[in-house]
Amino acid sequence: MTKSIVVTGSNGQFGATIANLCKAREHPANLEVQVLDRAALDITQPDIVNKVLDELQPDVIINAAAYTQVDKAEAEEAEAHAVNATGAANVARWVAANKARLIHISTDFVFAGNNSRPYTESAEANPLGVYGRSKLAGERLLLEILPLGSAIVRTSWLYSEHGNNFVKTMLRLMAEREQVSVVNDQIGSPTSTHSLATLLLTMAQTQFQRGIFHWTDGGAISWYDFAVRIQQEALQHNLLSTQIPVKPISTAEYPTAARRPAYSVLDRRRTLSRFTCPGLTWEQQLRHVIVELARQKLVVHSEPRN
Numbered sequence: 095m096t097k098s099i100v101v102t103g104s105n106g107q108f109g110a111t112i113a114n115l116c117k118a119r120e121h122p123a124n125l126e127v128q129v130l131d132r133a134a135l136d137i138t139q140p141d142i143v144n145k146v147l148d149e150l151q152p153d154v155i156i157n158a159a160a161y162t163q164v165d166k167a168e169a170e171e172a173e174a175h176a177v178n179a180t181g182a183a184n185v186a187r188w189v190a191a192n193k194a195r196l197i198h199i200s201t202d203f204v205f206a207g208n209n210s211r212p213y214t215e216s217a218e219a220n221p222l223g224v225y226g227r228s229k230l231a232g233e234r235l236l237l238e239i240l241p242l243g244s245a246i247v248r249t250s251w252l253y254s255e256h257g258n259n260f261v262k263t264m265l266r267l268m269a270e271r272e273q274v275s276v277v278n279d280q281i282g283s284p285t286s287t288h289s290l291a292t293l294l295l296t297m298a299q300t301q302f303q304r305g306i307f308h309w310t311d312g313g314a315i316s317w318y319d320f321a322v323r324i325q326q327e328a329l330q331h332n333l334l335s336t337q338i339p340v341k342p343i344s345t346a347e348y349p350t351a352a353r354r355p356a357y358s359v360l361d362r363r364r365t366l367s368r369f370t371c372p373g374l375t376w377e378q379q380l381r382h383v384i385v386e387l388a389r390q391k392l393v394v395h396s397e398p399r400n
């Protein structure tokens with residue numbers, strides 16, 4: 095039986111990945127996927143949420159709409175909360191009233207980061223900043239409104255060839271500068287939007303499982319380690335032409351408005367045991383995105399000038 099899926103926040107890096115899969119018809123054949131950007135569905139507007147979803151009547155909603163500017167959120171608490179908590183709850187209320195299912199994306203930033211072992215789904219959440227608090231508030235509202243009908247997938251260090259992310263920032267800085275300095279005392283796991291999209295579409299397709307799940311591409315590395323690997327892959331695939339020094343620095347040497355967890359590795363075992371999960375390592379996923387960025391650069395460079 096074909097299931098209809100709505101994905102919110104389709105201009106974001108995760109949403110764009112799903113949108114591209116659908117354009118290329120690479121999503122599972124028994125899923126009919128509609129991607130909606132903020133203009134088509136603003137989740138902070140309950141009347142619009144109800145009107146749009148009443149028309150589309152999806153079986154499953156993947157909520158990828160979010161306020162994601164971690165530092166800016168420190169000065170925009172109400173705005174972050176409106177999207178990440180109240181907005182998510184608006185979607186959940188429609189889902190509850192219509193016996194649909196919700197798959198919602200959350201973050202490693204719900205954790206304080208003083209663990210030394212990977213965080214399980216039931217580990218105590220204690221966010222350090224406004225963004226993490228707004229996402230945790232969203233999780234709690236969803237579990238309250240939809241105790242049986244929501245799956246919350248926490249992920250970390252998300253990147254892709256779309257939108258803004260660490261990989262693209264590093265590539266830009268490594269092309270522009272003579273040296274880059276990168277924090278070496280925050281440990282986590284990178285996640286490609288491709289692996290997350292594959293997992294979430296699998297979850298939408300298979301028998302619904304509720305509760306919280308963790309998904310990353312594995313590994314426990316620092317941002318510095320990640321930057322070094324990004325440079326290696328980019329040099330290998332001709333995305334960068336010159337190697338520059340990458341200097342490890344401490345968090346104290348790179349002050350930001352929001353505090354970040356020092357350790358936010360997520361334990362994926364529950365997810366791995368319940369679903370058929372993407373099998374590539376974080377290094378292989380990174381290569382896939384670097385190759386795609388190199389391909390796009392080639393296409394742009396070979397476009398006629400007039």
Ligand SMILES: NC(=O)c1ccc[n+]([C@@H]2O[C@H](COP(=O)([O-])OP(=O)(O)OC[C@H]3O[C@@H](n4cnc5c(N)ncnc54)[C@H](OP(=O)(O)O)[C@@H]3O)[C@@H](O)[C@H]2O)c1
Pocket residue numbers: 102103104105106107108109131132135136137138157158159160161162177181199200201202229249250251252253257258
């Ligand atoms: N980025 C990370 O490193 C990271 C890490 C862990 C978890 N996550 C979570 O992963 C999910 C996807 O993140 P992402 O990196 O793809 O985020 P993103 O690139 O910032 O995309 C978020 C999208 O949500 C849209 N949006 C914002 N407010 C909205 C509203 N009121 N109604 C509808 N859409 C709205 C934005 O629209 P505009 O384009 O119009 O602004 C944007 O397209 C989020 O839940 C995020 O919290 C991200």
